[in-house]
Amino acid sequence: MINTIIFDFGDVFINLDKEASLTALKKLGLHSWNDEFEHLNQEFERGKLTEVQFIIGIKKLIPNASIDDIRAAWNSVLLDFPLQRLEFLQRLSMMNYKLFLLSNTDEIHIAKFEHMLGATFIREFYQCFEKVYFSFEIGTRKPDIQAFNYIINKHDLITNRTLFIDDKKENTDIAASLGMQVWNIIPGKEDITQLFDKKFILK
Structure with a gap:
């Protein structure tokens, strides 16, 4: 039976508009999400670039954009965090599961998220987990197998x-290959609050 649950963050807890950042950056002069931009994004999510280095990298692609405009465009991906998801997570955290968060993200998005939701909400969210792991802090991102092994080995899962x-x-394919049960949740059609409607062997 399941005794541990590892959650993604975006489109599991906080809603995302995954096209918004690219749309906003194009308005600032970016031509496309090309290989150079994807490399910047992945290196930033792995913590290999600082916020300043990341912003400088983007400014090379859109030199006429201001730093504030770039940051705002980058954060436009972040939408709302429905309260019922936090309430569900809080109930789940009292049921003796080991809960973890494993998210591909960067320091700009997390700073914006924490500012948007406020100190009380953030504290209540984070304290539901045994540990929160952001890719930029652990130096690896999904679907790299190292990201999964980081949690598995650190907590003897x-x-x-x-x-x-x-x-x-x-x-979820990588997690399944490691022997985990998986739920490839479909945003807009499924919600994390429906977890107990699924056919997982939960205790």
Whole structure:
């Protein structure tokens, strides 16, 4: 039976508009999300670039954009965090599961998220988890197998007693290959609050 649940963050708890950042950056002069931009994004999410280095990298692609405009465009991906998801997570955290958060994200998005929701909401959210892992802090990102092994090894997790929930199939595929049960959640059609409606062997 499941005793551990690892959650993704974006489109599991906080809603995202995944096209918004690109749309906003194009308005500032970016031609396309090309290989150079994708490399910047991935390196930033792995913590290999500082916020300043990341912004400088973007300014090379859109030199006429201001730093504030770039930051605002980058953060436009972040939408709302429905209260019922926090309430569900709080109930779940009292049921003796080990809960973890594993998110591909960067320091700009997390700073914006924490500012948007405020200190009380953030504290209540984070305290539901045994540990929160952001890719930019641990130096690796999903679907790199190192990201999964980081949590598994650090907490001596038994993979066949672990459920991994993510909205990207490439990530749930890797988790499944490691022996975890997985839920490839479909944003807009499924919600994390429906967890107990699924056919997982939860205790």
